[in-house]
Each structure stands twice: as C-alpha cells, then as structure tokens.
Amino acid sequence: MxxxxxxxxxxxxxxxxxxxxxxxxxxxxxxxxxxxxxxxxxxxxxxxxxxxxxxxxxxxxxxxxxxxxxxxxxxxxxxxxxxxxxxxxxxxxxxxxxxxxxxxxxxxxxxxxxxxxxxxxxxxxxxxxxxxxxxxxxxxxxxxxxxxxxxxxxxxxxxxxxDAVTALSGSGPAYFYLLVEAMIDAGILLGLPRQVAHELIVQTAIGSAVMLRDSGEHPVKLREAVTSPAGTTISAIRELENHGVRAALLSALEAARDRAREIAAQA
Missing domain, CATH: 3.40.50.720 (NAD(P)-binding Rossmann-like Domain)
Incomplete structure (x- = not known):
C-alpha cells in the first residue's frame, strides 16, 4: 500500500x-x-x-x-x-x-x-x-x-x-440539486409543506436513480412506463418541452465543457 x-x-x-x-x-x-x-x-x-x-x-x-x-x-x-x-x-x-x-x-x-x-x-x-x-x-x-x-x-x-466528463459528472451533482430545489418549490406552490415536498422528491430521486442503474433499461423506456395516455405525466412533460428544458441542459453542459477548456488555456 x-x-x-x-x-x-x-x-x-x-x-x-x-x-x-x-x-x-x-x-x-x-x-x-x-x-x-x-x-x-x-x-x-x-x-x-x-x-x-x-x-x-x-x-x-x-x-x-x-x-x-x-x-x-x-x-x-x-x-x-x-x-x-x-x-x-x-x-x-x-x-x-x-x-x-x-x-x-x-x-x-x-x-x-x-x-x-x-x-x-x-x-x-x-x-x-x-x-x-x-x-x-x-x-x-x-x-x-x-x-x-x-x-x-x-x-x-x-x-x-x-472536459466532457467535467461538464457531465464533475459538475453534475449541482444540476440535480438545482432540479430538486425547483421541484420542492413546486411542491410548496401546490400546497405541500416544505418538509413533505423535500421527502417526496428526495426519495423519488433516489428510487429513480437506482432503477436507472439496476434495471438496465434506457431512460426513455422508464419514462414511457410512467407516462399514461392523456395523463398527468405527459401534461407535465409537454410543459417541460415547451420551456426548452432539454435544450437548456444541452447548452448548459456545452458551457461547462467550454469553461473547462478555457481554464486549461489560461493555465
């Protein structure tokens, strides 16, 4: 050793x-x-x-x-x-x-x-x-x-x-914390006490991550399993897509990658 x-x-x-x-x-x-x-x-x-x-x-x-x-x-x-x-x-x-x-x-x-x-x-x-x-x-x-x-x-x-790793997983925890923070605020907006919203979202995040890791399924397939026709989930996903959440994530990770490159260039 x-x-x-x-x-x-x-x-x-x-x-x-x-x-x-x-x-x-x-x-x-x-x-x-x-x-x-x-x-x-x-x-x-x-x-x-x-x-x-x-x-x-x-x-x-x-x-x-x-x-x-x-x-x-x-x-x-x-x-x-x-x-x-x-x-x-x-x-x-x-x-x-x-x-x-x-x-x-x-x-x-x-x-x-x-x-x-x-x-x-x-x-x-x-x-x-x-x-x-x-x-x-x-x-x-x-x-x-x-x-x-x-x-x-x-x-x-x-x-x-x-540099891509830095953008994706090195900085990655911050993206998830931001998402969880926003979802807790949404729970409060919907009438839940903060602690209840926190417990609901944190455990949902843990369970979803374990399913992604252990099931071997593509995330699209797991998402589709929750998304019923004309249901609540698809209504929420439509709003996320309308607000460009997917595009925002792509741009955010590119920005993190580019900043990693700038750090190397300035060293």
Whole structure:
C-alpha cells in the first residue's frame, strides 16, 4: 500500500483523504499539505493524518495527489516540480488541466494520471473518471483505481474526453440539486409543506436513480412506463418541452465543457 500525499487538501482533497480512511487506508500512510495552518490543524484533528510541507510530501510519499485550484498549480509545480523523482506517480485532481500541463513542468518521463471525481464521494457514491498521461501505464491506472474505487464507481476514459466528463459528472451533482430545489418549490406552490415536498422528491430521486442503474433499461423506456395516455405525466412533460428544458441542459453542459477548456488555456 502506497503512502499518499494530498497536496492542497481543500474540499476535493478532503474527499480523497476521508474516502481512503473509510476504505481502511492506514492514517500513517496518508499525508496532507494545506496553505493555511488552521486548515491543516483541522484536517489533522479530524482525520489523524500527518500534516507536512510540500517538500516532505514529495520526499516521503509514493503517490502525490495534487488537489490545488487550477490557477495555483503553476506556482506549486514551480516550487516542487524539479524535486519530484521521475518514477513518482502524480495524480491530478485539478479540473481542466491536461496532463501535458504537468509534463511540461515535471522531470521527463514522470507518470501523470488525470482524475475527475465528484462530491458524492462524501457518501461513497462518487463517479470518478481516470485518464492516463503519456507516461502512465496500466499499473499507474490501477493504483488510481485502488484509491478511488472506495469512493464509488470508476471508469477509464481517454484524456480527450475529460472536459466532457467535467461538464457531465464533475459538475453534475449541482444540476440535480438545482432540479430538486425547483421541484420542492413546486411542491410548496401546490400546497405541500416544505418538509413533505423535500421527502417526496428526495426519495423519488433516489428510487429513480437506482432503477436507472439496476434495471438496465434506457431512460426513455422508464419514462414511457410512467407516462399514461392523456395523463398527468405527459401534461407535465409537454410543459417541460415547451420551456426548452432539454435544450437548456444541452447548452448548459456545452458551457461547462467550454469553461473547462478555457481554464486549461489560461493555465
């Protein structure tokens, strides 16, 4: 089992630390760095991991999980890039940054794996997409999968698809939360107490997601099973289509994909 250092343990870095601990990763095999001392102390107290500086993380860890904000990655690599041995695995959790960004700032041949996960990792229901950089082997991908499988599901994708993954599943939880929020408000408009509307919609969302996952059916088929001729559901769907909900989702995901590309271009 490799010693893993999470460099820049903000929200995403904390997801990784807590998930690895829940999966049985020994705390003594986990290191963390944080820009603010109070943040480091909080992580140390909450998880029992050792707080170190970046140089110590590079020296002691076999895997470096870089979870800083994309705009901070250049300064970080200017600080530690030359100190990283070429055989050390780098896992990038920096949204939008391609592995070529790291390759240009690390010793020749350093393996980099690009990872996009999402916040349901907090409840071990993440969707994590993993891509190999030019020098990453199947063994390196397997190490990344070992780290992230305890957080939910993993999938290997070509790096060229990572911006689309970011738009679809990386940002995806926010779209569902927005939809649930709107449906709760609709329930209140229809006369339901907020808590009742919340309970109805959340459980309906959970049940629908489980059916999608476990039935193997196409979502169209599942939707048709709820949609009776001249019934309530088809009346609601007509209104959704009249208001361009499907087109709005397509445009929203394109905007998220394009923003991921802009982040890479600005780095």
């Amino acid at each position: 490799h010693t893993v250092a999470v460099i820049g343990a903000g929200k995403i870095g904390e997801l990784v630390l807590s998930g690895l601990l829940r999966a049985g990763w020994p705390a003594e095999k986990l290191l963390a760095t944080a820009r603010r001392p109070e943040r480091g102390a909080e992580l140390q107290e909450r998880y029992g991991v050792r707080l170190v500086d970046n140089a110590t993380a590079v020296a002691e860890a076999g895997v470096l999980a870089i979870a800083v904000k994309p705009q901070d990655a250049d300064a970080l690599l200017a600080e530690i890039g030359a100190k990283i041995p070429a055989d050390k695995l780098i896992i990038s959790l920096c949204a939008g940054l391609p592995t070529s960004f790291f390759a240009a700032r690390l010793p020749e041949g350093t393996p980099v794996v690009r990872v996009m996960t999402n916040t349901p990792a907090l409840v071990d229901q993440a969707m994590t997409a993993i891509s190999a950089g030019p020098h990453a082997t199947g063994e390196h991908l397997a190490i990344a999968e070992e780290m992230f499988k305890p957080l939910g599901s993993t999938i290997r994708v070509p790096e060229t698809q990572q």
